[in-house]
Amino acid sequence: MSSPNELPPAIFLDPWLTAEGDGLKALSQTIAERVERQISSNLSQSARRDAISRRGLVVENLVANLAIMHLSPHLENRDLLAVATAKTKATRYDREDYPKRLLSGVVLAMEELGLLIRHPYAFRERSTTVAPTPDFAATIDRQRVKLSDIGRALGAETIWLNARTGEISFADRTPLKCRIEYQDTEETILLRDQMERINAYLNQSGFRFDGEHQGPVCLRRMFLLRSLSDPHSFNLSGRLFGGWWQELRSDRRHRITIGGERITDLDFQGAFCQLMYVHLTGKPFPGDPYAIEGLEDHRGGAKLAMLTLLSRRGDLKRLSPELKAALPRGWTAKRLMDAFTRHHPALRDAIGKDYGVELMATESRIMVELLLTLKARGIGAMPLHDGVQCAASSGGLVAEAMQEVTERVLSVALPVVEKPVVGQEWGYKEAA
Template sequence: MNDMAGAVDAAELVDIPLDRFFNPWRVSVTTSAREFVEGIVRDVEAHERDQKLRLRRRRPTDQETFEATVSAVVCDLVHAVISEAEAGFVVSRSFQDLGRRSRYRAPALNKTFPGLLDVLGAPGLGIVRQDLGFQRFQKPGQRTRLLPGAGLLRRLGSVPLQFEDFHEDRAEVLILKAEKQGHWDNGKLVEYPETAETSKLRTEVRRINTFLRGADLNFDEGVVELTRPLDLTNRQLKRIFNNGRFNSGGRLFGGFWQPLSKKHRLAALTIGDEAVVELDYGQMALRTLYGLEGKSVPHGDLYAIPGLEGWRDGTKTLVNALLFSEGKRTKKPQGTKTTLPPKASAGELIRRISEFHAPVAHHFGTEVGHHLQFIESEVMMGVLLQLMEESIVTLPIHDAVLAPWSKRDRVKEVMMDVFEKRVGVGAMVTLTE
């Protein structure tokens, strides 16, 4: 068990970026939060009447959209205040963006959204402050930024709301991204038809999210000094697939624990009042590749290539680059200047790796890494679902999980078993506590 005393350097925390996008799926879940939001809705309606901004009542469907939009803005602004996120968040006021229907778009993001923001920012209300965005010809523009207004902060002074008063609701948890068109492209969201497969994938993620929502998770901020409060209610996982296919990628992203450093997770996170351990699949991509080929995995460290002893980190980086590259690679990966032999050419290094891994080397340069990542994600889903059936809480971090100390042996056993059944070869699982 990890028994670390004293505060850990806050610089070791991979913190949430100051700039973030509006989360229109955040809702109030307690009586005090609902009453807070409803009070603002009534004040907005009164302001519209007093300023003669509306001459008639909204139709029922329009009223529902109006209330949902006000609620979403208010809930996320309050969350920004609690998070001490002074920079607020950015939004789009573009009618082109807001007019498109999408499974990823919340009801709050509609063509009435910009006008309602202006009302919320009116002097008589002061719920929001807007730093309006702009576009520039052939240069990057700036999105509109929303910040808590004086009226909102004044109301919060008498109603001390907390993270527990809100949670994210109804957001799409099955994300499909297009193939990236260059280094700086993050991959556009892809609309996809609903099928039995997508329904099954989504149901699995939502089952895990429901299970985690009720888990007893705590983080001792007396042991780890964070740069801002940590939202322990942030447990919504999303499964993200790449290249426009549901057999590419598929890792789980989300959860307050993922951005934390490994050191901080082990020092301060508890599950059911127990310290946690981290169990990682080792050499997973190469082992999976051997399994797909029906070949025996070489004994020992798969990154310990003859002739490259002492250069393991750089060798691992190069192997992963080969798995995700398209075509013959002629250069060393970025960042390997000091981790690979400086006098050896990329061709020489690749030749050594290919000779050692001859049974699977024909996959190098075929972008097989995306499919290997999918299999990794399927293994991880299998592990989480199996442990959930046994009421064991585990928190995923790509190819690793955090687990209660007392359950470490059972979790490792399940990880080994699921991997071997899915891949056909034995797994390597390492434990850190």
């Protein structure tokens, strides 16, 4: 058995996935029947029928999760599925009709049938994780299961609220968070309605990878409280997560099409830094915010450094492993602080003040407003945190909408640029 530290990161079980296509339905039914034969029961006939139905739901959901993990291009080399089997009180984030207490037994039965490889729960290190056996993965392929065969039950929560616990991750020194149960208000109902409209629009926008549908889209907004004791509010972070294109490697994005067209990747130039400048000075930075002396060939490192400096509390005293790897050899926290404050003296007093989650809230508000604007105009676009991917023929219209929305939200239009997509040639470069 592998030790916990030797296992790659897992993706979390999505209890809302279902089998829709005939091939996946047939595979789920066959496995459910095998699971029932594996699990003996002394229940009455009516109780047994109920148990079979509920176990069948769990089997179908597990098979759908394993299929999407096996087939999705953005989950390449990620073949562990985390299945939390602990008995916990149901919250607004849970699927009400999902018989979670049956999950552990179904996982064990599927392991005994040679369908799963199971890695048991490790205290404070990981949930129970499973992976399809090579034979089961081959069965998914033989059944010609496609991502379009995977559906989604209605009702998943799209407005999430987390809180910092006050503890720090030992691995990367980031604040640990926990999920918060909250009561609905007019604000949360409005936020949820926006996401329902956005998700419906995204699912009708003709997104494809290598010409294949990639399964149902259900984005969620992730809000944050700085402390467990803070009143429940939805004015920090709020970024959109859950789109398969958000995790796709950049060198594979040229294989995306929207409505049959290649994509254009449009970005608010230096969005994070620009939002800080607008907040402090009322206008964007006049130039490239990431043209930091000494980091000309490490633009990714400059962007990560800006995010780090504006998102932390207190001075930066040491580089995280991720940031250190993104910077030139020999750079220290002090050298980084000095380089940034020389290029951005106006931001000197903003560093270390935990502005990041406030900037993300503004960024996400802009993105929601942009998506609703594009929906109204019938233009499909894939949201990233600080930009969108759209069909090439819509690039000019989308860039104009991006500037229009930022002017409406910020009273100033942010510059929009086109980012190169590896494997494509480009014409459009910058919005007027």
